[in-house]
Amino acid sequence: MLVEKAIQDSHALIKKKCKVNNPENILPGMQPDLCIVNFYSETGKLGLHQDRDESRESLDQGLPVVSFSIGDSADFLYGDTRNVDEAKKVVLESGDVLIFGGGSRHVFHGVPSINKGTAPKSLTEETKLRPGRLNLTFRKY
Ligand SMILES: O=C(O)CCC(=O)C(=O)O
Ligand SMILES: [Fe+2]
Numbered sequence: 845m846l847v848e849k850a851i852q853d854s855h856a857l858i859k860k861k862c863k864v865n866n867p868e869n870i871l872p873g874m875q876p877d878l879c880i881v882n883f884y885s886e887t888g889k890l891g892l893h894q895d896r897d898e899s900r901e902s903l904d905q906g907l908p909v910v911s912f913s914i915g916d917s918a919d920f921l922y923g924d925t926r927n928v929d930e931a932k933k934v935v936l937e938s939g940d941v942l943i944f945g946g947g948s949r950h951v952f953h954g955v956p957s958i959n960k961g962t963a964p965k966s967l968t969e970e971t972k973l974r975p976g977r978l979n980l981t982f983r984k985y
Pocket of ligand 1: 890911920953954955979981
């Protein structure tokens with residue numbers, strides 16, 4: 845499945861970059877049983893928050909959230925506090941997969957803006973995706 849593949853790819857990357865033999869100690873594996881679907885219109889946003897609705901075991905183990913972005917790109921903020929001014933920003937584009945788990949499972953994150961009209965033409969032409977951004981997050985409850 846796509847989620848397991850994404851985690852495997854992350855493990856390979858962690859192994860290489862962090863020079864460790866057991867990347868699972870940094871990013872635990874996860875088999876999802878839950879998917880949250882968010883659709884953002886061109887003016888949609890989501891304030892800085894932590895994802896804490898999963899079970900105590902899932903949160904304590906740092907089981908990752910695996911997030912897929914489809915459609916318009918979005919600014920994504922993340923940081924150690926709820927303070928927007930201290931947050932870092934990355935642009936998530938259509939097709940990007942973002943994973944946060946292990947020591948980053950409780951990261952504050954949010955979507956301050958959607959970049960209107962940036963979805964790939966091939967996507968909007970071939971699908972009936974309305975203007976905006978679709979985000980799927982797979983998790984283990
Ligand atoms: O849309 C995103 O990239 C983030 C979604 C999110 O944080 C959530 O569903 O909890
Ligand atoms: Fe979230």
